Amino acid sequence: MINAPGPCVLFATPGMLSGGFSLEVFKQWAPCEQNLIALPGYCLAETVGHKLMRAKPPARIDVDKSTQIDVRCQIHQLSFSPHTDSKGIMDLIRFLSPKNVILVHGEKPKMASLKERIESDLRIPCYYPANNESQCIESTQYIKAEASKSFLQSSLSPNFKFLKTISRADTGFILNERAESCVQVCDDRVAEGAVIMQKDQHPKIVHQNELMDILEAENHKVQVAYCCPVCVPNEPKNVALSPGEDKHPVLDKCSLLHLLYTKLSNDFQDVTIQNDGDCLQIESLTVSPCPKGKCPHRRHVNPVSTSEAVNFCCTWSMEDEKLAWRVISIMKNLELKTH
Template sequence: MTYPTKALAPLMLEDYRKVMVDRRGEEELFSSDQIVECMKKVTAVDLRQTVQVDEDLQIRAYYAGHVIGAAMFYAKVGDAEMVYTGDYNMTPDRHLGAAQIDRLRLDLLITESTYATTIRDSRYAREREFLKAVHKCVSCGGKVLIPTFALGRAQELCILLEDYWERMNLQVPIYFSAGLTIQANAYYKMLISWTSQKIKDTYSKHNAFDFKNVQKFERSMINAPGPCVLFATPGMISGGFSLEVFKQWAVSENNLVTLPGYCVAGTIGHKLMSDKRAKVDLDANTRIDVRCQVHQLAFSPHTDSKGIMDLVNFLAPKHVILVHGEKHKMASLKEKIHSEFGIQCYDPANNETICISSTHYVNAEASDTFIRSCLSPNFTFQKCSSADACNSTTIGKSLMRMVQVEDERVSEGVFVVEKGKKPKIVHKDELLLMLEEQKHDTMNGTF
């Protein structure tokens, strides 16, 4: 993994453990001590650093955008080459750049397909819509809940709101829920080299992650009077603090819940996005009367359909496997990739095995006879009287008749692999001699 991921992973894993065990009471899959021991085994890599893992395996990380530290990984085993993208974003945003990768010769590309059929509108239009909805809510005295994950979208939207608050001279408080988001933001302040070019260019004057208008939120403030904006995790309202706040704020028509990213089916966020019903079942025994406004905005850090197609077109792999998507949308993208690029594409189900053939390159010697045949010219001559056809020279009014000469040499060799010997390319006439010798040796061996 990359150095930022190595720094942030223990925080993310410990937060997950606390949510699942301490808050939900579920079985502990791993302990805090096991997280520490796990991280001791991690080897961090720099971007574009080629790492020879063993005699056969070579890997290299490429910048993926998405969240700080995210990387696509190139892997080469023998002659087989592939890229596994993980989550990535092909367009830059306010705090991160776009994914960057070399043009590689790939047998296989494994790409995420979260937004397999979605093409997003311009970032600026989405930002205007978001700011308009938030400003309208707080101007009327309402509270805005932004369920978001601690890494990425919280920082992206905070930068956007911070700039807007300064321009509009708004005094309404913006809050981070205590815990992971604040810890993660501290790392963002230190990892400027992984951020967008604009943030790097202005770093000497101002750290974009020093949010002047953002404060820490305490649980006791949930029902405090007055407008505010709150970033709370997790992003899909699947539990945790965002669900706790949602239960309290969803019953008021003055309040707003804005969902900035993708929500998995079955989560409260997904139910709000797909149904927008007046009542939502939180569990088998709890139903909540949703009266607040609900806005869905496409601020997801995943690339859209156009980004996926652009990457496939750029890398031009021999095969593509789609993962991390919805089945019917993946099937549509699969057909599009095959029809537009002629590339074999797969969308396997979980636990399904796919076998991909790869190209094998072999170092081979060439026989002297084959090399001489390559050096022998094969001229063809063509008489022409047209100045246009042969670029003839006209002297006065007379046309010099010219001869066009082309070398159409084609060397035909035979690739021979004999047991215990190095592979070799021989001339076809040599092969007949070799076969005769083998036949003679075989006959001698039978007497």
Template sequence: FLGINDPGFLLSRHRPLAISNCPTTSSDDLPLQPLAAGRWLRFLGKLLPVLRWPPQACPFLLLVEIRQSAPAMGIECLVLGAGQEIGKSCVIVTINGMRIMFDCGMHLGHSDEERYPDFSLIDGSLDCVVITHFHLDHIGALPYFTEVVGYNGPIYMTYPTKALAPLMLEDFLRISVGRGVEEKFTAEDISACMKKVTPIDLKQNIQVGKDLQIRAYYAGHVLGAAMVYAKVGDASMVYTGDYNMTPDRHLGAAQIDPLELDLVITESTYATTVRDSKYASERKFLKAVHDCVVAGGKVLIPTFALGRAQELFILLEDYWERMNLKVPIYFSSGLTKQANIYYKTLMSWTNKKIKDTIALQNAFNLKHVVSFDRSQINAPGPCVLFASPGMLSGGLSLEVFKQWAPSEVNLVMLPGHCVAGTIGHKLASGKLTKLYADNNSQIEIRCKNVNLSFSAHTDSKGIMDLLKFLSPKHAMLVHGEKPRMSILKKKIESEMGIKCYDPPNGGLVKIPSATVHVKAQTSDSFAKSCQSPNFSLSRCSTSGAVLSTDLASPLTVTDDRVGEAILFVDGGKARGVHKDELELELIVSGEGKPQVVLFGHCFPIRSKNLTNATGRLGLSGSRSLLKVLALELSHLFPQVDVQNMGDFLQVGSFILSVCTNASCTRRSSEVPGDPSTTCTYFCCSWCMEDEKLALAIISSVRNSL
């Protein structure tokens, strides 16, 4: 049978009960290098003469799929913002010709032309814009892009993001006006922009045009935050936006399905940091606040009104109740009050503990947290004040800081990352000792300051955990600081064996398509099967997004014609035959003897989980590995009978065993994963009728270990 020395699935031509004596051919002899992507050889559109097939001593077979679509072009990523920096997130991703803008943010550390992404770099039109969450560094430039630059296409974001984004944008505009700064958009622009937004649910399949599919997944981070999966033809990717791999007091951890991906674009805010446990940070926070107010001091917590504020409200509310404290806790604006109302109505997006308390009491009904008035800035006595914006970038938080900073008894608590260029960043780094007041007099900074990470961003461990779970072919880092991104990039490439990119703003990353085009003749039966329509019906909006089953929605008819063939190569000539013709072809080539087709694959697994599981069960050897896998597969596939035959597992025609043959022709030449962990190869084979089941099992084994 044919053996190709790469991670592609191999097919063998076998006689029943006896393997035919066919010579093996390495990938050096046969120009099929794109199969190293681990995919089936695919035909897209017309079959193009790209490869020349060498003469073979006997026929070999490859399964192919033919779709009526344009030739694949791969993935291109143009970084307009958050390239080797944190701020103004904006990435243009082109997937097989379809172009998506992920996020459209502003940089809060700049007030000049550097505040907005450079939209002049966009060459051509966009098919859609997707916003991951409501933070200004991800949505702040959207009103400018739609109402001033003139983008008028589809815009997608989750329901909570659409509800909360206008509050953030309007609050930012109000603060800018208060500082005498003229922004590039108005309140009317915000309103007009949000009317163009189509809200989406998690895991809702959205069809944009004929070819692009997008789907949102829960990201944690803030209410409504989403990771976004996008697919065009055989190319797919995930843009994470900001996410959190650990749950907090009001949100759950990020959740995403195992997916077959060419690329993951991930944030890297904490590229080299493994943060303290959440409970350790909470203890330090509560102790610092308690010590300050007991000593008669005032605590300023600069934070944006949405997200982290709600997290800390719940923490202090619980602590004040337990300690029976009477010191007032203030929040600074009507924005926070509005936000709390939205949080109450969007409770389904919070974590399980919050949902479970709804029946008894709403976690956002806060007894100790009350509204603040500017006249109370210099009121005597201790207090705790949440003031926006975060990072001391202006507004009330900066005004209060100037009043409270000269006193050694007061405390400024910075609860998250501060962007370079902001006063918060200078204070946290110890570089701020003096500040000018509004009357140009100098203010001595004598107050204490504590910077604790209550950030809702994942840390370096979380980034690696997500990438290892998704196992993409490529990774790209954004939303981080260059030196730390460089370290994480090397770690990803070393441990996962994949290419990782960290482009600057204006940088372009090109990921070629794994598609291979082959010239081949086709049989009449196969040609007729490709002409058979495969209609599907859906009700869509005018923008193409699948919204509901409402009978009033327009009806869209899609003809997704897919033809599957066997690429039969004999004597240096390739022919595509219908699967129903395959048995006849094999009988002819096998001189009248009955033949069957087996698919074969040998793949490596590096996994501490597998080693830990066998150790826990007190097992060793290949049979112990198969026993662990049998338990795992029985759990993952309860609808099928997983039989443990001792030396191999069997599910229908699918057979899986531990491979000890170092020269196995089905084996991958590359072994991804952490080199410090043990590598085990698994060899498997299956018949054509169990193809989908086999691929599902292989994918599950790889993703669950």
């Protein structure tokens, strides 16, 4: 049908030529000057449709990394969108009268404007969270649910914080120099779980570690790795190394790990840092000296001088992403002086 003789009009999706049937037709029709392609009013950046809107035929368009198309056909842009306009959205919200509205698709300035209209005209709370951003909404409906033992135990576990300085105003003195760590128990506990609703059973709250067993599903974890350079200006260089080994002395790395532990403990007093001699453990983050001369996780934009750097391999789970990069940013600006 695509290559049949004679004129024809074809409606094909997606309109942005981001893939699918419309893109396949475009590849065959674009080189012919007698053809015309009509695009919708808006095309997402980096799509073929967006590139065509900016090009002036004849032109060469990159369809993907390995494919280029010579475009000689006419390009026409229609002020048309298959989505409803703001009036249609307002009429729908007015008819449904929801407790909250979340806008999930559109350009940010237009979503902000629509949010203001919904809140001012309809008096309904409206949100437009960004991608990967969570939105919490208070519920007016409450249900009674049972709780598993594991969930209850996790909610009863207090949080511990280790303080480096002890202040005692009642006794009239302050311990500032190398005060022994004390444990401060906080009651701001947060329990993470999931509500299970099965047929003919009461809702039940279970711990997140129980959920996979109940669903009989396999748990997949994403691990992130980064090899971070740390400046060590006074590191000794008189230890012989075996072939293929990193240029920094292995025996010194235990002391370097201890120095790193001391530095990080001063900056992260709100978390527990464990040092077992081979690595540091901070939540799921593991920091250990890298023995490899060429590590695949080493991608330094502005590397520390190779003669003054020890590389530490850092691995962590996605839930500790922010903590991991906080630690790495501090490590990059450290100087571990061995003497």
